[in-house]
Amino acid sequence: MSRNILFLSKTINSNVRRLCTTPTPVQKAEKLVLIDVNDKTGYGTLSMNRLPVNSLNVELFNALSDAYDEMEKNKSRGVILTSTSPKIFSAGLDINDLYSGDSKSWSELWDASQEAFLKIYDASFPSAAAINGHAIGGGCFFSMICDYRAMVKGYQIGLNEIQVGIALPKVLVMIMGKLLPRRHAEISLTQGTLYSPEQASKINLVDDVVVDKAEAIIKCEAFLNKFRKIPMDAVNTTKRTIRREEIDYIRNNKQKDIDDFVKAVESVEAQNTIKMYYQALKNKK
Numbered sequence: 418m419s420r421n422i423l424f425l426s427k428t429i430n431s432n433v434r435r436l437c438t439t440p441t442p443v444q445k446a447e448k449l450v451l452i453d454v455n456d457k458t459g460y461g462t463l464s465m466n467r468l469p470v471n472s473l474n475v476e477l478f479n480a481l482s483d484a485y486d487e488m489e490k491n492k493s494r495g496v497i498l499t500s501t502s503p504k505i506f507s508a509g510l511d512i513n514d515l516y517s518g519d520s521k522s523w524s525e526l527w528d529a530s531q532e533a534f535l536k537i538y539d540a541s542f543p544s545a546a547a548i549n550g551h552a553i554g555g556g557c558f559f560s561m562i563c564d565y566r567a568m569v570k571g572y573q574i575g576l577n578e579i580q581v582g583i584a585l586p587k588v589l590v591m592i593m594g595k596l597l598p599r600r601h602a603e604i605s606l607t608q609g610t611l612y613s614p615e616q617a618s619k620i621n622l623v624d625d626v627v628v629d630k631a632e633a634i635i636k637c638e639a640f641l642n643k644f645r646k647i648p649m650d651a652v653n654t655t656k657r658t659i660r661r662e663e664i665d666y667i668r669n670n671k672q673k674d675i676d677d678f679v680k681a682v683e684s685v686e687a688q689n690t691i692k693m694y695y696q697a698l699k700n701k702k
C-alpha cells in the first residue's frame with residue numbers, strides 16, 4: 418500500500434473509530450431538505466436528508482436553495498440548519514461526482530453550490546447550524562457560512578479538501594481566513610485538518626460544544642432569540658457590510674470561479690488523489 422493510500426485509509430479509519438453506533442434510519446423517497454417551521458418562534462428548521470451521509474450534489478444544493486427561497490418568502494425570523502442523520506451533518510461534496518464526473522457536471526455542481534452559498538450567506542434572516550455529526554469538507558463550509566455553530570461532541574469538523582487533492586476554492590479560503598485566527602486558518606487549509614468540537618471551539622470554528630442534538634437546537638434558538646429585539650434592517654445592512662467581499666466575489670466572478678473549480682478537480686494530480694480517496698472509502702469496511 419502506498420504512503421498516500423495508507424494515509425488516506427488511516428484518516429478515514431480514524432474517522433470511523435470516532436463514530437457512535439446508532440444505525441442509519443431506512444431511507445424512504447423523501448425530500449432532500451425537510452422544513453419544519455415553529456409557529457411560536459417563526460424559526461424554520463431545515464434538515465438535510467440525503468442519507469446516509471448528506472453528500473452534497475446538485476440536487477441537495479438546489480434543495481437547500483429552494484428551502485431558503487421558501488424561508489425568504491415566508492419572512493422567516495431565522496433558520497436552524499441541521500441533518501436527519503443521527504451522526505453526520507454532511508460528509509461534503511459527493512465523492513462519486515468528483516470521481517466519475519466531467520467538466521460539464523463539475524461546472525453544474527459548482528454553479529449549484531454558489532447559488533446555495535449566496536442564499537445562506539446573504540439571507541435576510543440569521544442561520545444557526547446545529548451540527549449533529551461529522552461536518553467534513555463542504556459540510557464544514559456550509560456550517561461556516563451560518564451565523565452561529567453548535568456542535569455535538571464526538572464527531573469531526575474541518576475543510577479537508579487538500580487531502581482529497583482539491584486546491585481550496587477561493588471563497589473557502591476567504592471565509593476560513595476571516596473566521597479563524599490567521600495561523601490556524603493557514604494550517605487548517607494547507608493540511609486539511611479535521612478537529613474535534615473541543616479543538617474547533619478553541620479556534621472559533623464552532624461557537625459551542627454540546628452533548629446532543631437537542632442541546633444544539635436549544636443553543637441555536639438562544640442565538641436566534643438575540644435578534645428578536647434588534648431591527649432586522651439594521652442587522653442585515655451591517656451583516657452585508659461585513660460579508661460584502663465574499664458575496665461580491667461570487668456575484669462578480671461567477672464563471673471564473675466555476676472554471677477555477679473545474680480546473681482544480683480535473684487536474685491529473687487531483688484525479689489521482691480523488692481516485693485513491695474514493696477507493697479507500699469504498700474498501701474501508
Ligand SMILES: CCCC/C=C/CC(=O)SCCNC(=O)CCNC(=O)[C@H](O)C(C)(C)COP(=O)(O)OP(=O)(O)OC[C@H]1O[C@@H](n2cnc3c(N)ncnc32)[C@H](O)[C@@H]1OP(=O)(O)O
Nearest residue numbers: 432470472508509510511512513530553554555578581698
Ligand atoms: C461547497 C463547497 C465545497 C468545497 C469543496 C469540497 C470538497 C469536499 O467536500 S470533498 C469531500 C470531503 N469529505 C470527506 O472526505 C468525507 C469522507 N467520508 C468519511 O470520512 C466517512 O464516510 C464519514 C466519517 C463521513 C462517515 O463514516 P461512516 O463510517 O458513518 O460511513 P461510511 O461507511 O464511511 O459511509 C457510508 C456511505 O457513504 C459513502 N460516503 C461517505 N462520504 C461520502 C462522500 N463525501 N461522498 C459520497 N459518498 C460518501 C461511503 O462511501 C459509504 O458508501 P457505501 O455504503 O456505498 O460504501
